[in-house]
Amino acid sequence: MTDRVMTRNRVRRARAVEAIAKFVMGACLLFAAGMTVAIIGIIIYRGAPSISWAFLSQMPKHQMTAGGIWPAIWGTLMLTLGTALFAVPVGIGAGIYLSEYARRGAGTRLVRLSIANMAGVPSIVYGLFGFSLFVVALKFGTSLISGALTLACLTLPVIIGATEEALRQVPQDLRQASLALGATKLRTTLRVVLPAAAPGIVTGSILGLSRAAGETAPIIFTAVAFFAPLPKTPLDPVMALPYHLYIMATQAVKPAPTVVWGTAFVLVAGVTTAGVLAAAWRSRQRSRIRW
Amino acid sequence: MKVRIGMALAVVAVLVLGAIALTGCGGASSGTTSGSTGATSGQESGTINISGSDTMVNMAQAWAEAYATVNSNAAITVKGGGSGNGIAALLNKTVDFADSSREIKPEEITQGKANAVNPVTTEVARDGVVVIVNSGNALAGITKDQLGKVYRGEITNWKDLGGASAPIVLLGRDSSSGTYAFIQDVVIGKGLNYAKSMRSLQSNQAIVDEVAKNPNGIGYVGLGYESKSIKPLPVGGVTASVSTVLDGTYPLSRGLNMISNGDPTGLAAAYLQWILGPDGQKIVKDQGFVPLSK
Amino acid sequence: MTQPSPKTARRGRPGFSRAADGVVKRLIAACGWLAIIILGAIFVFLLVNSVRAMREIGLAKMISGTDWFPTSEPARFGFLPSEVGSLWVTGVSLLLAVPIGIAASVYLSEFAKGRFKEIAKSIVEFMAAVPSVVLGLLGVAYVAPVIQQTFHVESGLTALTAGIVVGIMSMPTIISISEDALHSVPSALRQGSLALGNTSWQTTYKVTIPAASSGIFAAVMLGLGRAIGETMVVLMLAGNAGIIPSSPLEAARTMTGTIAQEMGEVVRGGTHFSVLFAMGLVLFAITFAINLAADVVLERQRKMWRR
Numbered sequence: 001m002t003d004r005v006m007t008r009n010r011v012r013r014a015r016a017v018e019a020i021a022k023f024v025m026g027a028c029l030l031f032a033a034g035m036t037v038a039i040i041g042i043i044i045y046r047g048a049p050s051i052s053w054a055f056l057s058q059m060p061k062h063q064m065t066a067g068g069i070w071p072a073i074w075g076t077l078m079l080t081l082g083t084a085l086f087a088v089p090v091g092i093g094a095g096i097y098l099s100e101y102a103r104r105g106a107g108t109r110l111v112r113l114s115i116a117n118m119a120g121v122p123s124i125v126y127g128l129f130g131f132s133l134f135v136v137a138l139k140f141g142t143s144l145i146s147g148a149l150t151l152a153c154l155t156l157p158v159i160i161g162a163t164e165e166a167l168r169q170v171p172q173d174l175r176q177a178s179l180a181l182g183a184t185k186l187r188t189t190l191r192v193v194l195p196a197a198a199p200g201i202v203t204g205s206i207l208g209l210s211r212a213a214g215e216t217a218p219i220i221f222t223a224v225a226f227f228a229p230l231p232k233t234p235l236d237p238v239m240a241l242p243y244h245l246y247i248m249a250t251q252a253v254k255p256a257p258t259v260v261w262g263t264a265f266v267l268v269a270g271v272t273t274a275g276v277l278a279a280a281w282r283s284r285q286r287s288r289i290r291w
Numbered sequence: 292m293k294v295r296i297g298m299a300l301a302v303v304a305v306l307v308l309g310a311i312a313l314t315g316c317g318g319a320s321s322g323t324t325s326g327s328t329g330a331t332s333g334q335e336s337g338t339i340n341i342s343g344s345d346t347m348v349n350m351a352q353a354w355a356e357a358y359a360t361v362n363s364n365a366a367i368t369v370k371g372g373g374s375g376n377g378i379a380a381l382l383n384k385t386v387d388f389a390d391s392s393r394e395i396k397p398e399e400i401t402q403g404k405a406n407a408v409n410p411v412t413t414e415v416a417r418d419g420v421v422v423i424v425n426s427g428n429a430l431a432g433i434t435k436d437q438l439g440k441v442y443r444g445e446i447t448n449w450k451d452l453g454g455a456s457a458p459i460v461l462l463g464r465d466s467s468s469g470t471y472a473f474i475q476d477v478v479i480g481k482g483l484n485y486a487k488s489m490r491s492l493q494s495n496q497a498i499v500d501e502v503a504k505n506p507n508g509i510g511y512v513g514l515g516y517e518s519k520s521i522k523p524l525p526v527g528g529v530t531a532s533v534s535t536v537l538d539g540t541y542p543l544s545r546g547l548n549m550i551s552n553g554d555p556t557g558l559a560a561a562y563l564q565w566i567l568g569p570d571g572q573k574i575v576k577d578q579g580f581v582p583l584s585k
Numbered sequence: 586m587t588q589p590s591p592k593t594a595r596r597g598r599p600g601f602s603r604a605a606d607g608v609v610k611r612l613i614a615a616c617g618w619l620a621i622i623i624l625g626a627i628f629v630f631l632l633v634n635s636v637r638a639m640r641e642i643g644l645a646k647m648i649s650g651t652d653w654f655p656t657s658e659p660a661r662f663g664f665l666p667s668e669v670g671s672l673w674v675t676g677v678s679l680l681l682a683v684p685i686g687i688a689a690s691v692y693l694s695e696f697a698k699g700r701f702k703e704i705a706k707s708i709v710e711f712m713a714a715v716p717s718v719v720l721g722l723l724g725v726a727y728v729a730p731v732i733q734q735t736f737h738v739e740s741g742l743t744a745l746t747a748g749i750v751v752g753i754m755s756m757p758t759i760i761s762i763s764e765d766a767l768h769s770v771p772s773a774l775r776q777g778s779l780a781l782g783n784t785s786w787q788t789t790y791k792v793t794i795p796a797a798s799s800g801i802f803a804a805v806m807l808g809l810g811r812a813i814g815e816t817m818v819v820l821m822l823a824g825n826a827g828i829i830p831s832s833p834l835e836a837a838r839t840m841t842g843t844i845a846q847e848m849g850e851v852v853r854g855g856t857h858f859s860v861l862f863a864m865g866l867v868l869f870a871i872t873f874a875i876n877l878a879a880d881v882v883l884e885r886q887r888k889m890w891r892r
Contacts, residue, residue, distance in 0.1 A: 018786035022696055028688035029697075032756050033705055036712040039723060061356070093616025101614065111621060113880060118624045120807070120876035121869055122814030124841050128848060128865045129627045132634060136853045141385040142340065142370075153627065156620055186606050207714075214716025217816040217841075221848050225340070227352045228368035229359070236338055237368045242718045242817075247371070249722045250493045250821055264719050275714045279707075376849035383853055402852050460740065465825065466655055467850035484654055490740065490836050491825040491846075501740060 040268070047265025050258040056266070060227070066256065069263055071230055075144075075238030076270070078231065079223060080213045082148025087155040087212075088205050094156075095163025095201075100189050112164065119157035126154045127218035135222055145234040147223020151212040158211070162204020166197035199285035206278035210271045216242040241267040335558035336364030343370075343377015343390035344469050345494045346418065346513035347547055350578040351390055354566055357574060361565065365558055371494070374469025381550055382408050387559050389550040392418065392469030392513065393476075403552075411555075412548045415566050417581040419514045419531035420470060420543040423499065423521040425506045430454050432525040435542055439478045441509065444486025449507065462498050462510035465491040473545055474511055515579035536581045547580065631866045638662070638859035647863055651829060653838075655847065655857050662860045664867070666829045670744060670837030674819055677748025677833050678755055678812045683805055686759030690804075693760070694767035695789050706764070713757040721821035724750040729822065736834055742824035744837035750818050755808040762807060762883075766800020767793060769890045800886045806879035810872045816841040840868050 058068030098115075102108045130150025140146045170193050178188040194201075225237040226247055241263060248260045341351055348371035355367035370386075377389030382403050395410050403410050422438060424430060430452060433441075440446040441459060450456040463485065464471040471485075479485060492498050498510035503520035514531055517523055523531060526542050535541035555563050565571050572582040638647065642662055650663020689709070693702060728749055729741030736745075770793050778788040794801070824836025825846065844861050851858035 014784045014787060018784050021786045021790075022692070025688040025692035025696070028685045029692045029705060029709075031685055032689045032760060033708045035753050035756070036708050039712065039715060039720070042723060042727070043719065090616045090619055093613045094620035097613045097617030101610075102617065113877065115620065115624055117873055117876040117880060118627070120810050120814070121627075121872050122816060122841055124814075124816045124844050124848075125631070125865045125869050126627070128844060128862065129630050131848060132853070132858075132862075133626075133630060135385060136383050139384070142342075142380075153623055156623060160620060184606065186610055190609070210714065214714075214718070216716070216718045217845055220845065225342070225368040225370045226348060227355060227370075229366045232338070232366065236366070237340060237370070242716055245722060246718050246817065246821070249718075249725055250497055260722070264722055268715055268719055271716060272711065272714045276711075372849045379850045379852045399852075402855060405854065406852070465846055467847065487828040490742070491838075493820075505740060 043261070043264055043268050046257075046261040047263075047268075050262025051265060055262055059229075060259075066259075069241070069244060069259070069266065071228065072239040072241045072244040072263065073266065074230055075224070075228075075240040076213055076242070076267075078144055078238060079147050079151060079219065079240055080209055082144060082234070083151040083155055083212050084205075084209055086149060086152035087159055087208070090152075091156050091159030091205070091208075092163050092201060095160045095167065096189060096194070098160070099164045099167040100185075100193070115157050116161050117157075119161060122217075123154055123215050124217040126150055127221060129153065130218060131221045140235060142221070142223060142225070142237045143235045144223060144231050144238050147219045147238070147240075148234075150218045150222045151215065154215065154218055155208045155212045158208035159201075159205050162208065163197070163201050166200025166204065167193060169200065170196045199282050203278040203282035207275050210274040210278075213274075214242055214267060214271045216246050219243060220246075241270075335362065335561050337558045338366040338368065339388065339559055339562055340368050340386040341370070341377075341388045341390060341549075342372055342380050342386045343388075344374045344392040344547070345371040345464075346374075346392040346468075346470055346515070347390040347416075350416070350515065350547075350575065350580060353574050353578060354571060357570065358562060358565060361570075362561070365562070367562070373465065373467030374472065375467035378410075378550065381410065381552060382406055384408060384552070387551065387555075388563075391548045391550055392545065393473045394546075394548075395550060396472075408552045410550050411553055412550045413563060413567075414546040414548050414583065415563075415571070416547040416575040416583060417536050418545055418547050419536040419541045419581070420473060420511050420545065421514055421517055421531045422509065422511055422524040422526055422543075423502050423517075424509050424524055425502055426520065426522045427506050428454065428522060430524060432528060434527050435478060438526065439480060442474065442479050442485060442489070443483060444488060447488075457507045460505050460508040461486055461489040462492055462501055462508055463489045464495075464498070465493070470495070470511060470513065473543075477543060514581065517579065533576075533581045537584050628869065631862055631869055634862035635859055635866050637854075638856060638863045641856055642860070644863065647860065648867065653843070655860070660856065662856075664840070664864060667838050667840045667843045667864070669829045670819075670823065671813060671839040671841070673744040673830055673833050673837050674748045674751060674815075674823060674839055675809065675812045677745055678752035679805070679809060681749060681752030682755040682759055682808055682812075686756045686804075686808070687763055687801060689756075690760045690763035690767060690801075691789060691794065694764045695785065695793065706761070709757050709760050711757075712754070717754065717815060717817040718821075720750055720754055721818045724818060724822045738834050740824065740836070742822055742836055743834050744823055744830055745833040747819045747823035747837070747839075748833060750822060751812050751815050754815065754818065755812050758811050759804045759808040762804035763797075763801045766797040766804065766883075766886060769800070769887065770796045771890060796890075797886070799882045803879040803882040803886070806875050806882070810875040810879070813875070814841060814868070814872050816845050820845055840864055844868070 055068045056073065057070050059071060060069065061067030098108065098112050127150060130146060130153065134140045134146035134149050135142055174196060175188055175193055178192045179185065183191070219240055220243060223238055224240050224243040228237050228239050231238050245260070245263045245267060248263065348369065351369045355369050358365060358367060374391040374393050377386065377391055378395060378399055380386040381389040382399065384406065395412060400410060422433060433452065437446065437452060442461065442463070446452065447459055448456060449459055463474070475485065492501060495512040495516040498512050499516055499518055499521055502508040502510045514536065529535050529541050531541050531543070536544045549563065551559065567583070575582045647662055648664050648668070650661065651665045652661040652663045653666050654661040693705060697705060724746060729746050732738065732743060732746045733741035774792055774796060775788050778792045783791065819839045819842045823839060823842060825838045825842060828835065830837045844864055847857070847861060851861055
């Protein structure tokens with residue numbers, strides 16, 4: 001065979017291999033994306049019919065077989081609000097401190113690395129911590145505040161990480177220009193760098209908070225009850241959507257399937273709407289900023 | 292679009308004020324959203340936290356819902372998790388009552404003393420633990436002795452009980468369940484353990500669902516969880532029912548208790564009295580359990 | 586020109602403003618320290634509360650013990666059933682998520698273009714936002730019955746079921762981090778390879794993937810960390826039996842599931858309480874180490890390709 005024929009065959013074979021490889025990999029991508037679509041689709045299909053104003057605004061009746069899930073929605077909102085109150089200021093402040101002010105050395109690097117890795121610690125460990133500290137040791141009991149504080153500890157590394165990442169993206173030129181114009185470091189940080197990093201920080205915080213809203217393990221023993229009226233003080237237990245769903249999926253006497261899937265729908269809709277809006281806002285901001 | 296720090300601080304301030312306001316609002320409206328009709332003033336008010344037995348959890352919720360129409364100033368919160376969880380919560384002083392489908396253990400009383408908790412038990416209803424199998428299972432009954440062997444893992448095939456040859460699928464609760472502890476005491480034998488192959492399910496309802504689906508399943512649930520989808524097995528020839536539990540002929544009878552730290556006072560005492568009264572006991576009956584014999 | 590010189594201008598600044606600056610700076614530093622203290626406290630708390638268990642039973646004995654009977658008369662606290670269960674669930678999940686995830690990320694990075702790429706990426710990352718309890722519900726409703734019928738097991742609640750759902754959950758993590766790693770390989774390398782006559786696919790597997798290999802490895806480690814730490818899905822799907830499972834078709838209990846289930850029944854100060862903290866400490870150590878290793882690898886890769 002001539003060289004030319006051999007090369008042509010080799011090329012043909014390589015192209016065939018490439019086509020097969022692309023097909024297999026594309027199929028894998030389709031599987032991954034398809035799973036997401038299927039999950040969302042099933043939840044919408046089975047949950048949307050349950051959604052009505054009555055469902056969203058009433059108390060549960062007849063042991064969860066009828067009525068609505070209002071106290072669970074309220075509880076989740078309150079928990080998330082409490083989490084935000086504690087985690088966002090401290091998280092952003094810590095992120096600024098670690099990124100702009102702390103001494104650049106191995107010690108600081110270790111601290112920052114450790115904080116970032118706290119985000120990967122299982123949520124049940126945070127639940128264990130929160131239970132022993134807030135519920136038992138500080139005697140807050142199973143309450144809104146115990147749950148919010150526990151979730152805040154969970155969310156803190158996420159917000160700190162998002163803040164640091166956003167601050168890191170701001171070019172040094174901006175800081176140096178501000179300093180050159182005579183501003184102090186504090187002014188530079190607060191008036192120039194922080195606003196520039198704001199989209200990333202806000203988005204990261206919202207994503208972190210929506211993750212906290214969907215968490216079940218940390219609140220099982222720190223905040224929730226199976227059945228409770230709306231909390232009158234932060235020291236009262238609350239109902240919450242993720243826990244409500246967990247109980248109905250595993251324990252309650254024959255809850256109406258409509259209630260189960262409706263709760264899943266509300267939870268997913270709430271959590272993902274926040275996340276999607278945040279991500280969309282961030283990409284819009286990003287496309288506007290030109291360094 | 293510059294985000295001004297001042298505006299950001301203003302937003303945070305609004306959120307904080309909103310949170311405080313809304314929590315207050317939520318409190319004010321909670322009394323009306325529970326649909327109460329006979330709202331009487333001059334009644335005790337406050338919150339009672341109850342957690343514990345999964346066997347009792349639906350009954351506890353029914354009590355809480357009904358009591359809200361009697362006293363709209365009371366907020367009763369209910370949680371399941373198992374009798375062990377309820378008692379632990381009581382000893383941790385995080386609840387007012389522990390619902391328990393078993394007696395409190397001596398170690399728990401000792402632990403309570405260490406935490407300055409004095410557990411006082413009040414029986415509020417009675418129950419029979421029913422042994423259930425799939426509706427297609429031909430077995431006519433079982434003895435307590437055989438049941439012990441099955442749950443200790445000594446008998447593993449239905450043919451040893453007189454049925455067709457098939458592996459027994461052993462279902463039970465987890466160690467926080469009062470029913471788990473009761474069966475361990477009464478059927479398996481003190482100091483002996485469950486078979487390791489037993490699947491721990493989360494709740495009575497989960498056991499019912501699994502047995503209904505599984506032709507080889509066997510499980511144990513409270514009387515109130517009987518349903519058409521599964522078949523109860525008479526134990527030692529006696530079928531579990533309200534009458535056989537009341538007269539003591541059903542071998543797996545037990546009391547359902549509410550345990551408090553010391554004698555209950557105030558709203559807690561009023562609530563307990565109401566449960567022991569005709570309204571509360573009617574709910575016991577409606578739930579399928581056994582009211583206290585008068 | 587009557588503008589004041591910088592010296593006089595600075596002198597003219599009100600002292601209040603400078604004092605306020607000092608306060609704000611101190612507040613920011615306080616936040617930083619508060620965060621460090623809180624996160625350090627978690628580790629310290631875990632350690633301090635495990636001491637009793639370690640003294641009474643011994644860490645080695647707990648980690649290697651085969652019986653878990655916390656409420657029996659002589660209580661037995663062996664972690665092995667939970668550890669092996671965790672391994673099975675994690676193993677199944679990685680078996681599912683790693684090949685599919687890496688293949689999908691390669692396609693996304695090397696062969697997908699423009700809007701299709703953006704849309705596909707968004708869809709895949711969307712799944713990460715779905716709460717795990719919802720995925721558990723879907724598993725109970727759809728995956729468990731299928732497993733039960735396909736494999737003719739007695740119950741659909743097995744390590745395999747939990748592993749499948751956890752695997753699906755881990756895919757977005759693996760895909761997005763792998764895709765980042767591939768993306769950061771300079772195009773010069775790819776172009777060089779193409780110029781030498783390789784096809785796109787040959788370039789990918791001969792040049793790009795090896796170049797990004799440490800990043801892809803880090804992605805897998807992070808997926809692993811996520812899988813080990815998953816709680817709700819395994820609670821709802823794994824079956825929670827006390828045996829040491831010898832195949833993924835049996836019911837299993839995991840460390841996360843055990844802690845979640847039994848946390849409610851422990852009285853503060855008791856041995857059981859302390860043992861759960863010891864288990865939490867083990868979990869913490871494992872996931873922290875995995876995440877740290879992955880981070881270090883990712884950082885090194887970022888430095889390697891920075892222009």
